[in-house]
Amino acid sequence: MSCKTMGKWMVLVCLVCLQWSVSAQERPNIVWIVSEDNSKHYLKLFDDNGVETPHIEKLAQQGVKFTRAFSNGAVCSVARSAIISGCYGPRTGTQFHRHQEPAPMPDGVEMFPAYLRKAGYYTANNAKEDYNFVKGDNVWDESSKKASWKNRGANQPFFYVHNIGTTHESRLHFSKEDMQQPTKVNPDAYQVQPNHPDTELFRYTNAYYRDKIQQMDAQLGEVVEKLEADGLLDDTFIFYYGDHGGVLPGSKGYIYETGLHVPMVVYVPKKYQHLVAAPTGGETDAFVSFVDLGPTVLHLAGVEVPAGMDGKPFLGKAVSAKKLAKRNITYGYADRFDEKYDLVRSVRKGKYKYIRSYQPFTIDGLQNNYRYKQLAYEEWRSLYLDGKLDHAQTAFFEPRPAEMLFDVEEDPYETKNLAKDPQFAKTLRDLRDELHEWVTSMPDLSFYPEHVLLSDALTDPVTFGKQNKKQIQRYLAIADLMLQPFDQVQSRLAKALASEDPWERYWALIACSTFGTDAELFYDQAETMQQTDPELLNRIRAAEFLAVAKGQNPEKAMTEALCKSENPTEALLMLNTITLMNSAPYGFAVRVEASRLNPVVRDDNQVKWRLEYLTH
Template sequence: MDININSYLFILGILFLNGCKLPEKEISKTKEYNILWIVADDLGTDLGCFGNDLVYTPNLDQLASESILYKKMFTVTAVCSPSRSGLITGMYPVTLGLQNHRTRFKKVLPDTILPVTECFKNAGYFVSNGDGRKNGIKGKMDYNFKANFNELYQGTHWSQRTREQKFFSQAQIFYPHRPFHSDSLQPINPDLVKLPPYYPNHPIARKDWALYLETIQHVDISVGQIMKQLKEDGLLDNTIIFFFGDQGRPHARAKQFLYDPGTNTPLMVRFPDGYGAGAVSNELVSNIDIAVATLALAGIERPKYMQGLDFLSKNSEREFVFTMRDRRDETVDRIRAVRSQKFKYIKNYYPDRPYTQYNVYKEMSYPMLPLMHVMFEEGQLDEAQKIFMDSFRPPEELYDLETDPFEINNLATKSEYTLELEKLRNTLNQWVNKNDLGVYPEDQAEIDTAQEQALKMLKKTLQKRNLPENASYRKHVEYWENKLLEN
């Protein structure tokens, strides 16, 4: 039976939606390809190709139509420095002691551990890392180990390589990291945004979310520019492109936490020969898998210490993804989680502490936090919204992600879920015992330094906003009302 290419790709997409895998790609076909990682900062799955009909992302939607789109890629944590440390090494940050956010007293990696960049340089590739918005500027690294840019990378753009040299390049896009940036060409009406049910439907919340979506549109513009440059340089037809975020949404109950919005980010893999174009995968992928899969595509032997899986291989498929949270800025915490296709289990090591432990960066950057504090004090939050504002948290959380995708209804104490709870608890404990090799508690000098830095940031921000040091949550809400709603 004859079948045209469009019908084939449609059928391929249907297969993927049902969890089937593409046939394994022959390594010999890809050895001469360049490889480009395009990395967005704090990107949730809020794109047109993920079903958001408000955001305008034509370049990303086009890239998705030419790629294999992975809907269930999760970063190992929901903050940049440990997530990026895992990405560049192909290892869990807790195994290397890199789990806390922006360690001040950084150590070098063990001699036996090489960043993936070294593997590519050793194979003769030109390795670069640049700002995806403007050529010639160094790209973000933000690793929790001692890393010199000029030692890890040979330049900032693929155009700096010698003639005909293959490249492994990264293009970093700062957006949609806060502060958000409006898009005057494609403004989004705050009254049309669809907030998750754990947020109050308030004008401040809607405006903040609309600005987040508009900032994603700036990501789209940058991606369009990168794709245009590849085409103009005659490289689009021999470059494999990975597009993904370093973590999920920069919002309350997302960034720094282990619910899906904090760790779920889009992943697209575009092959220049059209392989898999338009296919949609629901298989579980961890961002530590990206390094392993990239090496395999280049025909470079995978270092044995890497803990990621080659998700592009027919022989590698995850049953679980593992995520982790530790100190974030000055806020000490420890949370571990394991996610299957259907369930997520979260272990809180500090159940006596609130979810909203004070964190200067979030308190000063997220208008949702002071708003929810005020609304909680005034009894204006519903049951789903009050959970996150409680003064403590349960030691264990279990969610059925199929019936409860917003992770609101904790099933950990429900007798009918005992078997699933025990299964995931045992799975996580086994993983922790094998892979969680960090030092606990952390060196007090690290915590003290983080607290000092946070205090400096707090004082500077309050002075800039003309607010007193003891400003109430109400005063902060008034600040955001003036800033976001004045027009």
């Protein structure tokens, strides 16, 4: 190649590089500052009963306050899996906290920072990941406690996540001796939630938590100061949000508003205000969910949002004020939190919240070892057992209605169930239909027990869901029989109990437990099933039905089925039922001898947590 030709190529390369550099500079930097375990209820910026957070408030003055921001799951790994994928957990098999095995990303979808990297962004995470997905090598340029935006290339735009653990649940595991140390905020300055007992311990816990929130706010301020010192504020969107709800009892792990409704503020640089439909220094009531966060960042960066993501952008070009105003719905889900199982789904539309409990005889306050390290949880349960709580405070420890409906503007702590009120019959039907459509359209994989998903679906949960969509719809239809009068569904229950499909029998037994004594004509059939059903879980469910409805001691049937299990995940679900039977209001004494269990089952960590409680 001649020198003249070489020179032309060099000029061309330089022009391309210059064009990339200019293009990169025109794209915004995006920073997320994420606090752990904070719902909006405890920050004064969002709630009168909250504490001042001056640094977050300053961001809001130069940005937008999102008054309707929601996690989709109420616990870390589930919430963060929705964020990193832009997909709902029950569809992708990532709905269980502390997943036994990670799921693959859906076909055609990568963790969203990978798309930013391909577009030339530097991606850095400091430092929590906590995904229920298999993570590829293409997600982060750096993910560690030392990660920063400082290691990017010259003129390279960046996406940086800074996690603050100061408000994490573990920080509220103080002892009685620790309570001798006074809190910085006045414990009497904040109202105790109406579903909590108003005791010295709860007031102290409230104040202690708010102390931590103020510490978190100061740490957020330090990150913003570093960005300012580096001259980056004019080019950088800064998102602040809580990674799911708070950790006062009954919030984290539950899909009540205190578990899902998070604080969110987005600082908007002046040069990018045209990308934000809401007014700077103002607020918006538009509903945004965690599945929307990844698509929003991609959209702001000028990167196409993959069709396989469930979320939609709420900032950026083409997101008009009119479109923003139409966003008025969010969905929530709760399944397994460590060793505690549940199956609850929710939809909030406008000011109304509908919660569907698919196993309503389960109690919210079921033992969870890590959760009950918090003194307030222990006191709450003790006061319940002593009969010292009012109706709103006892609900946490008693069976729930299958359907609950709340006006969360009038009743922010969801203490007044409107589901039986004729005035709200249409609202109930509409939200029931809304949730049903969402659950069936995913489809929701949780209508199979977790151990079945691990063995049959884990290689490709999304495809498994599509292939088994009709079966899932049948299971849901059987579960929904509990919403109708028993005499109208008796024949369909009888058919499901006799089905060759084990999971039709499974859901029929759960429905029978919900009906209680109304389903007494199935007692004899359940007696047979608890001894001979080919599925060990169905033996447990049959014994559960007879215990809940008939008051029959389930110990023999349950322990025999448990001892035959060779699958730790199957056994963990069995132990959940056994723990429920040992809890108020059921009050049985089902003893478990660890030495009788299969060694593979006995050595599982989460099984150990259950055994620790049951054999204490």
